[in-house]
Amino acid sequence: MSALLTVEGLRHGFYGVQVLNGASFEVRQGTVTGLIGPNGAGKSTAINAISGALLPQGGRVSFAGTDITRLPPRERVGLGLVRSFQLARGFPRLSVFDHLMLYGQGHPGEGFWQSLTGGRAGRQHEERLAETALSVARRLKLDHVIDNPVSALSGGQKKLVEIGRALMAEPRMILFDEPMAGVNPTLSAQIAEHLTALNEEGITICLIEHDMAMVARLCDPVIVMAEGRKMTEGSFAEVVADKAVQEAYLGVRHDA
Ligand SMILES: Nc1ncnc2c1ncn2[C@@H]1O[C@H](COP(=O)(O)OP(=O)(O)OP(=O)(O)O)[C@@H](O)[C@H]1O
Numbered sequence: 001m002s003a004l005l006t007v008e009g010l011r012h013g014f015y016g017v018q019v020l021n022g023a024s025f026e027v028r029q030g031t032v033t034g035l036i037g038p039n040g041a042g043k044s045t046a047i048n049a050i051s052g053a054l055l056p057q058g059g060r061v062s063f064a065g066t067d068i069t070r071l072p073p074r075e076r077v078g079l080g081l082v083r084s085f086q087l088a089r090g091f092p093r094l095s096v097f098d099h100l101m102l103y104g105q106g107h108p109g110e111g112f113w114q115s116l117t118g119g120r121a122g123r124q125h126e127e128r129l130a131e132t133a134l135s136v137a138r139r140l141k142l143d144h145v146i147d148n149p150v151s152a153l154s155g156g157q158k159k160l161v162e163i164g165r166a167l168m169a170e171p172r173m174i175l176f177d178e179p180m181a182g183v184n185p186t187l188s189a190q191i192a193e194h195l196t197a198l199n200e201e202g203i204t205i206c207l208i209e210h211d212m213a214m215v216a217r218l219c220d221p222v223i224v225m226a227e228g229r230k231m232t233e234g235s236f237a238e239v240v241a242d243k244a245v246q247e248a249y250l251g252v253r254h255d256a
């Protein structure tokens, strides 16, 4: 399996505090790769550099052979690299369908301007998007609530809409930053099943997660980050048996 995403020597600091210290790792095509490490290890900052939310002060990010280090986020989405974001709070009354359509519009499709100005190409674009939204809702078992306002959904269903939003871009790879945080065990098991199904459809996944049972169940390989760089990588069993990994976690965790 070849690398779909390559991160080389990422460096970044906030107010003089170095948060990424030459982080280098790969996510191979077709995997569910876990990204773990103690609080403050730089995992979310790395994901921000990968998705384009943050321009790193040093290093390089490549996706599918293209250097994307300085590419705007929406162009990364156009290449098939998508992150799952928390739902915008601004549109609580929009239905699930409208939400999916909205984020489908957000990715750079050739029909976007036509759909604003009307006309045949615009209508065709709308229709294609609507079909995609329906199929995404079906995949996530949200079709029975597709006309409900997002504000009326359960917490778990909202999480699924977040995943649906990422799927609207027809991604090759999705980055997830703690998608199960704050979700009850039944729902996190459901989310885990969806992630597995997406991966079986061919979507590569990079998952930051603190719940070690989930990491054990879903992720292979697991990359361990500490102090802004990759510490080690291997199967879940290999990394948890690693003394250096145990020490990195010891006394540092305050949410376990
Ligand atoms: N925008 C920012 N401004 C200042 N400091 C930041 C900013 N973002 C992150 N940091 C700091 O960078 C360090 C690494 O943060 P990051 O969020 O990447 O860690 P993490 O590995 O995701 O941790 P956690 O597991 O707690 O989510 C932390 O000390 C954090 O306080």
Ligand SMILES: [Mg+2]
Residues within 6 Å of the ligand: 043, 044, 045, 177
């Ligand atoms: Mg984080």
